[in-house]
Amino acid sequence: DAKTTQPTSMDCAEGRAANLPCNHSTISGNEYVYWYRQIHSQGPQYIIHGLKNNETNEMASLIITEDRKSSTLILPHATLRDTAVYYCIVRVANTGNQFYFGTGTSLTVIP
Amino acid sequence: KAGVTQTPRYLIKTRGQQVTLSCSPISGHRSVSWYQQTPGQGLQFLFEYFSETQRNKGNFPGRFSGRQFSNSRSEMNVSTLELGDSALYLCASSLLDWETEAFFGQGTRLTVV
Numbered sequence: 001d002a003k004t005t006q007p008t009s010m011d012c013a014e015g016r017a018a019n020l021p022c023n024h025s026t027i028s029g030n031e032y033v034y035w036y037r038q039i040h041s042q043g044p045q046y047i048i049h050g051l052k053n054n055e056t057n058e059m060a061s062l063i064i065t066e067d068r069k070s071s072t073l074i075l076p077h078a079t080l081r082d083t084a085v086y087y088c089i090v091r092v093a094n095t096g097n098q099f100y101f102g103t104g105t106s107l108t109v110i111p
Numbered sequence: 112k113a114g115v116t117q118t119p120r121y122l123i124k125t126r127g128q129q130v131t132l133s134c135s136p137i138s139g140h141r142s143v144s145w146y147q148q149t150p151g152q153g154l155q156f157l158f159e160y161f162s163e164t165q166r167n168k169g170n171f172p173g174r175f176s177g178r179q180f181s182n183s184r185s186e187m188n189v190s191t192l193e194l195g196d197s198a199l200y201l202c203a204s205s206l207l208d209w210e211t212e213a214f215f216g217q218g219t220r221l222t223v224v
Contacts, residue, residue, distance in 0.1 A: 004120030033213070043115070043201050044154070087154075098144055098167045099203075099213065101154035 003027065009106040012082075018075040020105050022088030023061045025069045031092050033064060034099065036074045037084040044062065044087065044101075078109045113137065115204050115216035123222045129190040132219045136183050136204030143185040144178060144213065148199040158201075160185055192223045 005023040012018040026032065035051040045093040048055055048062045050071075055062045075082055087104040116135040117170040124130050137141050143166075156169040160179035177187040179189035183204070189196055199220050 019199075041199075041218075043203075043217050046212035046214065049212065060166075098156045098159050098169075100156060102123075103153055 003100070004102050005100070006086070006088055006102060006105045007105075008103065009108070011110055012075075012078045013110050014080060014109050014111050015077055018078040018107060018109070020073040020075075020107065021070065022073070024088070024090045025071045027068050027090050029089045030091070032073050032094065033062065034089045034091065035060070035062065035099075036087045036089065037082075038104070039081075039084045040051075047086075060104050071111050078107075080109050080111065083109045084108060094100075116200050116216050117200075117219050119219060120217065121220045121222075123224060124192050126192055127222055128190060128192050130192060130221060132187045132189075132200055132202075132221070134185045134187070134202030134203075135206075135218060137206075137214055138186070140204035140206050140214075142207070142213075143183060144203050145178055145185070145187050146201040146203065146219070147171070148201060148209045149195075149197070150186035154201070157187070159203055172179055173174060189221075194223050197221060197223045 023079050032049050032051050035047040036044040041061045050062045064071045084105050085104040087101045090101050112180045118133045142161045143220050145157040146199040148154045158177055162177045174190045199218045201215050201218045203215045205211045205213045
């Protein structure tokens, strides 16, 4: 079962930073936070994941609060191609390749 | 390198029939998992295979089954198809079984009529 809560939808102006929040108040110490996105009719695409430290890669940054009960995915300069459904997932490492997706946030980047 | 390949991309079947979907993972990946995506239920985990063994299973009826071959390729079978089985079926592969990202294929769109 999904253990995360995300807003249903968000808009962001093209070129601005998109900040997507996620609540995971019941997260356990050995659970990681993963972010995926799905562009219409395509398979989900991995974005980033982290345990407790903030993470950054070429696509995005992940900010995890100190108590680990929430996190924010930051797309620094949103483009129209970032319009997608973004999923925040928590899962335990070492339990296999299974992800429980919630309903996600539908991000629309506006020109 | 090649990504996750799913075949066929589209399929139309009649109620009561059975169907087999195929997934070729990224070379070297040993874990393959399957998901069903419908507008009503979203993305739901079906099962996962690692080194030819089913390791995890989601909450789906026994009509849904799968297997993995020694080359890590996987097949998923659905018997006695129902209209509600119409969905996008996605396969994902990963290199190891922990703390790594999963790479998804484009999916197979199954329509049951």
